[in-house]
Amino acid sequence: MSLKGKHIVLGITGSIAAYKSALLTRLFIKQGAEVQIVITPAGKEFITPVTLSALSGRAVISEFFATGDGTWHSHVDLGLWADLMIIAPATASTLGKMANGIADNMLITTYLSMKAPVFVAPAMDLDMFRHITTQRNIQSLIDNGVHIIDPGTGELASHLEGKGRMEEPENIVAIIEDFFYKEAATSQTGELEKNKILITAGPTFERIDPVRFIGNFSSGKMGFALAEACASLGADVKLITGPVNITASHKNIETISVESAEEMYKASMNLFPQMDAAILSAAVADYRPLHQEDEKIKRTDSDNLTIELTPNPDIAASLGKIKRPDQTLVGFALETNDEEANAIKKLEKKNLDYIVLNSLQDEGAGFGKDTNKVTVISRKGQKISFGLKSKKEVARDIINSVFFSKKNK
Ligand code: CTP
Numbered sequence: 001m002s003l004k005g006k007h008i009v010l011g012i013t014g015s016i017a018a019y020k021s022a023l024l025t026r027l028f029i030k031q032g033a034e035v036q037i038v039i040t041p042a043g044k045e046f047i048t049p050v051t052l053s054a055l056s057g058r059a060v061i062s063e064f065f066a067t068g069d070g071t072w073h074s075h076v077d078l079g080l081w082a083d084l085m086i087i088a089p090a091t092a093s094t095l096g097k098m099a100n101g102i103a104d105n106m107l108i109t110t111y112l113s114m115k116a117p118v119f120v121a122p123a124m125d126l127d128m129f130r131h132i133t134t135q136r137n138i139q140s141l142i143d144n145g146v147h148i149i150d151p152g153t154g155e156l157a158s159h160l161e162g163k164g165r166m167e168e169p170e171n172i173v174a175i176i177e178d179f180f181y182k183e184a185a186t187s188q189t190g191e192l193e194k195n196k197i198l199i200t201a202g203p204t205f206e207r208i209d210p211v212r213f214i215g216n217f218s219s220g221k222m223g224f225a226l227a228e229a230c231a232s233l234g235a236d237v238k239l240i241t242g243p244v245n246i247t248a249s250h251k252n253i254e255t256i257s258v259e260s261a262e263e264m265y266k267a268s269m270n271l272f273p274q275m276d277a278a279i280l281s282a283a284v285a286d287y288r289p290l291h292q293e294d295e296k297i298k299r300t301d302s303d304n305l306t307i308e309l310t311p312n313p314d315i316a317a318s319l320g321k322i323k324r325p326d327q328t329l330v331g332f333a334l335e336t337n338d339e340e341a342n343a344i345k346k347l348e349k350k351n352l353d354y355i356v357l358n359s360l361q362d363e364g365a366g367f368g369k370d371t372n373k374v375t376v377i378s379r380k381g382q383k384i385s386f387g388l389k390s391k392k393e394v395a396r397d398i399i400n401s402v403f404f405s406k407k408n409k
Helices: 016-030 048-058 074-083 091-101 106-113 126-130 132-143 171-188 221-232 261-275 315-322 339-349 391-403
Strands: 007-012 035-038 084-090 118-122 147-150 156-157 197-200 206-209 210-215 235-239 253-257 278-282 285-289 310-311 328-337 354-359 375-377 383-385
Touching: 007 016, 007 074, 007 106, 016 035, 016 048, 016 084, 016 171, 035 048, 035 074, 035 106, 074 106, 084 091, 084 171, 091 106, 091 132, 118 171, 126 132, 132 147, 132 278, 147 171, 147 235, 197 221, 206 285, 210 285, 221 235, 221 253, 221 278, 221 391, 235 261, 261 278, 261 315, 278 315, 278 391, 285 375, 310 354, 310 375, 315 328, 328 391, 339 375, 354 391, 375 391
Parallel strands: 007 035, 007 084, 084 118, 118 147, 197 235, 197 278, 235 253, 278 328, 328 354
Antiparallel strands: 147 156, 206 210, 285 310, 354 375, 375 383
């Protein structure tokens, strides 16, 4: 996920690294964020507000009152407006003021009024950074929930071992994207609002005669868990399910019950053009009896009975053919050998964006179980393997990988 629509307050203080803030601003804007810069008086010695306001498209705030007309700049409003505050570069002096509540400039008052998460990218020479006072201030900020970007290591610090140099803007943006991604992934509501998602689930039954069918052991649990998870994130879900013994309860889920692969195919092809994404977790029969007998097949005296099978349409591949660039298509693969290579082949053949690999080699994973163990592979070759978890948690992992991963598709 990019930073689209995020409100970021960028605090800049008096360090030579302030030149990096210009690039940081540009990167934030490029990712779709809105950036409000608050600069300390010392910060202005290193980079001009003109440069920064041109890059951010907003007047830079420095004083409590605008110099021209005396308008009061409300740090309280900024605290409410922001989704995130980052101070980069942060000098030893600013860290000290933050840790001790010395609100003698607009940046510190904004920090003290901030309702959103606060990140800090320290920048100073190594002796200052290592000084016990600085370390104590930083530790106190960490203890108060401020996220410190450990200088030089590009990590969020829980303890400090950095080199004092401000982290590179690209890494700061990556850390912040990651933060929003995790926040979105763990939040429960609204993140997939207005998304229309098609999900196929369960087995298909292929009729042989009026009382018999060819089916499989799929319980539909994985698909139903995906439907519930998408719905709870605000998505509008169409759940096309083969014959199963479970029901979906969320109000955002419309269940469409089908029996055979052909019925599932028709329903899927019909709905897919209106969808933003489709997740195909159904265990679709690849073949059906060539002839469906109208009457129950009788036992005869001949030794063997042969049922001729004919291929079913491949729903995943058919949707892959009509998929638009704005649509996301996710398939599943159940493999017994050469798992990853086979899954990737399937992803390419069916023109999927992601494939979820279930391994039959893992105990506790697969048909009828309440748990599953999956690897999500993207078209770009990005691969995330998860441990054995409940299908509800697996559903969230899949959704996070598909919809909230910063390296989408
Ligand atoms: N699938 C589908 N329609 C079919 C068969 C499969 O939509 N007729 C979908 C499944 O829902 C799954 C993916 O395709 O998302 C992979 O299914 P799988 O049965 O593993 O693949 P096949 O192409 O049938 O390959 P094989 O059985 O040879 O491994």
